[in-house]
Amino acid sequence: MLYNEVQKIAKDTMKYAKKKVHSGMTLFEIREMCERKMLELGADSFWYWNIGAFVFAGEETQISVSGSQYKTSDRRIEVNDIITIDLSPQNMDIWGDYARTLVVENGQVIEDAKITNKEWKSGLLTEKSLHEEMCRFVTPQTTFEELYYYMNQVIEDKGYRNLDFLGNLGHSIVKKKEDRIYIEKGNKICLGDVPFFTFEPHISMAGSKYGYKHENIYYFKEDKLVEL
Numbered sequence: 188m189l190y191n192e193v194q195k196i197a198k199d200t201m202k203y204a205k206k207k208v209h210s211g212m213t214l215f216e217i218r219e220m221c222e223r224k225m226l227e228l229g230a231d232s233f234w235y236w237n238i239g240a241f242v243f244a245g246e247e248t249q250i251s252v253s254g255s256q257y258k259t260s261d262r263r264i265e266v267n268d269i270i271t272i273d274l275s276p277q278n279m280d281i282w283g284d285y286a287r288t289l290v291v292e293n294g295q296v297i298e299d300a301k302i303t304n305k306e307w308k309s310g311l312l313t314e315k316s317l318h319e320e321m322c323r324f325v326t327p328q329t330t331f332e333e334l335y336y337y338m339n340q341v342i343e344d345k346g347y348r349n350l351d352f353l354g355n356l357g358h359s360i361v362k363k364k365e366d367r368i369y370i371e372k373g374n375k376i377c378l379g380d381v382p383f384f385t386f387e388p389h390i391s392m393a394g395s396k397y398g399y400k401h402e403n404i405y406y407f408k409e410d411k412l413v414e415l
Contacts, residue, residue, distance in 0.1 A: 188229065188278040190360070190383060194404055194415045196228040197274040197285035210266045210294040214242040215259045221274060230276035230283075234364065241273040241286075248288065249391055249398040251352040266294050269307055271400050280362040284385050286402035288314070306395065313345055314401035317388050327379025327407045334378065335370045338388065347390040350398050357385040360404060379407050383415060 203224050208217055221240035222233065233239035236254030243250055244262055248271045264270065273286035289296045290307050302308040320341055325334060338356055342349055349356070356370040360383035368374055368381070378384060387402035404415035 188281050190281055190283075190404070191415055193230070193276055193278050193281045193283040194285060195283075196225050196230050196276045196278075197283040199228055200224045200274055200276070201272065201285060201287055204272055205289060205296045208264065208270065208289065208291065208296050210264050210268065210291060212264050214244055214262050214264075217264075217270070217272065218242045218259050221272060225274065225276040228276075230278055232277045233275050234277040234282045235275035236364075239275055241271075241275075243271045243398075244268055246396045248400075249350055249396065251350045251389055251398075253352070264291055267292050267304070269397055270296075271398065273400065273402065282360050282362075284360065284387075284402060284404055286387060286400045288399045288401065306392070307397065310390070310392065310395075310397065310399040311401070313347060313390065314388065314399050316345075317341065317390075318386060318401060318403065321386050322405075322412050325378055325412055327377060327410055329378050331368065331370045331374035331376055331378065331384075332372055335372055335374070338370075342388060342390055347392050350389040350391050357387045357402075359384050379410075382406060 200221050204221055218240045225239050238254055241257055248269055268291040271288045276283040290302050299311050339349055358367040358369045359381040361367055383404050383406045385402055385404050389400045391398045405412055
């Protein structure tokens with residue numbers, strides 16, 4: 188499989204989850220559903236600690252933890268709730284990596300434009316604006332460190348904070364977890380020197396108990412940034 192095919196497995200699984208997730212489901216049921224769907228669509232395994240779907244809801248959406256320490260809680264989705272799903276399909280050594288925060292109102296996942304909870308809607312819109320600003324800012328010569336400092340300042344200027352437990356904003360896509368390099372201070376490698384990288388700001392508004400995540404894989408094609 189090609190990288191875009193494996194990433195499509197993640198995207199199609201997220202679309203499926205949006206239709207199937209409802210109040211009353213446990214987070215473990217959502218995880219199992221997503222992992223089963225990814226396998227049906229062509230994934231043969233999950234590259235991040237053998238977990239295909241990291242699922243958080245409510246106040247848990249602020250949690251940032253290594254996959255080695257993650258445990259799916261027994262929490263149930265409420266009638267009005269917020270859920271983050273982070274997907275890690277793999278076929279052979281080819282990775283997908285895709286995350287979204289979803290909003291449930293009246294028991295069902297709803298489209299962003301129809302969200303009535305102003306705080307949650309603002310968080311999702313802020314995530315989209317961060318990706319738009321990242322795409323505007325970077326060139327193949329931009330270093331991982333430069334992106335780290337620039338986007339963390341943008342996050343702060345918007346009244347949010349970076350929740351990532353290591354403080355980074357994404358990583359390179361490789362074939363072994365230990366070979367990843369990160370959007371972090373001290374990383375002088377240029378974005379154009381890696382085949383693919385993720386941008387996945389995990390943010391929360393100051394004083395809020397909810398977190399938001401929006402993750403895509405990007406690459407440069409003829410010096411133009413493209414979403415995988």
